[in-house]
Amino acid sequence: MKNLHMSSIVLTDSMSAASKRLFWPLQSIGWFGYFILHFTTAMGDGKPLHYVSVSLSVAACGFAVTSLLRLGYRRLWGLSVPQMTAAAIALLVLTTLVQMKLYVTIAFSYCDDCRIRSIFGYLWYFTSTLYILLSWSGLYFGIKFALQLQQQKEAALRAQNAAHAAQIKMLRYQLNPHFLFNTLNAISTLVLDDKRDTAYRMVASLSAFLRRSLDSDPEQPVALAQEVEALNLYLGIEQVRFGDRLQMIVDIEPAARDALVPSLILQPLIENAIKYAVSKREEGGCIELIGRLDGDMLDLHLRDDGPGFAEAEPTADGHAPVGLANTRERLRILYGERQQLNIRNRESGGVDVHIRLPFATARKA
DSSP states (O other): OHHHHHHHHHHHHHHHHHHHHHHHHHHHHHHHHHHHHHHHHHHHTTOOGGGHHHHHHHHHHHHHHHHHHHHHHHHTTTSOHHHHHHHHHHHHHHHHHHHHHHHHHHHHHHOGGGOOOSHHHHHHHHHHHHHHHHHHHHHHHHHHHHHHHHHHHHHHHHHHHHHHHHHHHHHHHHTOHHHHHHHHHHHHHHHHTTOHHHHHHHHHHHHHHHHHHHHOOTTSOEEHHHHHHHHHHHHHHHHHHHGGGEEEEEEEOGGGTTOEEOTTSSHHHHHHHIIIIITTSTTOEEEEEEEEEETTEEEEEEEEOSSOOOTTOOOTTSSOOHHHHHHHHHHHHHHGGGOEEEEEEOTTSSEEEEEEEEOOOTTTO
16 A cells, blocks of 8 residues: 555656656747747738737747746646636736737837727737637646546546555455454354354355455445445454454434445444454453434444553554554545544543545445
């Protein structure tokens, strides 16, 4: 995940560098074309050959003015669309007045007959200059938005790849030898105790759990109700191992059951809760999953009544809990800043893992 994040930064930086490299050639070609058009039009109107200095000066002023206008537009990029639109219009009008003033000054210095003698003359100069700068602005924002769209497509591809990588990591974590050993050992114990019906049910639960994990598509979100069904398959296995020591309470309001969540997003969190809050205590523990809607957000709470969580406390291999790290990274890549994953110790004892995601259903998605 860290390598993926670094590649994301490198890609964004390269896109920004490509944008800068693209601007100056287009800027030069565009204003050189304006110079050619302005000069040939003047020749068609009977202007002398040395009028080329006026055309060249006007084009050079346009090049400089729009280069400064670009700096102004860049500062607007982080604003909302209404704010950006209003500020861009103000900058465009101001730049038009500046360019018109430069144009008129240069033209007047060439010939006295070019002086404007009515308000309509000023209006014509303003309108023609505005048309040129408006066309320039349209190209600027069009190219800018096209590059942004390209970045969004790249981000979507990175999110899909991250989902694949996250599922592979989670499956490796779920199917670690410790988990399989405990499960198979429980099955063999049931067989030796002549509890074959229970053993068969446990084998069936393990088979269904493995099939569900391997068949799930990490690129497609699932309804929260389906995610709970997948959890029940896993809990069916653990219930045989722990018996009454493992209690699970699911409290999800009806409106939240259709909410779309990433597939298998709760699985590693449940495993952590069982590992740290249930298996280490002789009396076992209770895990509670709560789902509520808060406006356009989905709130999920996974709570236990175990000894609590110390973020600095490493696992037996000296690393932070794998499932928690995978879940945090996957949510960050899929939802960016629109998600939260917070962990706190409850006053009554145990841990509360709070996940907050944008609410969407299959009909809204």
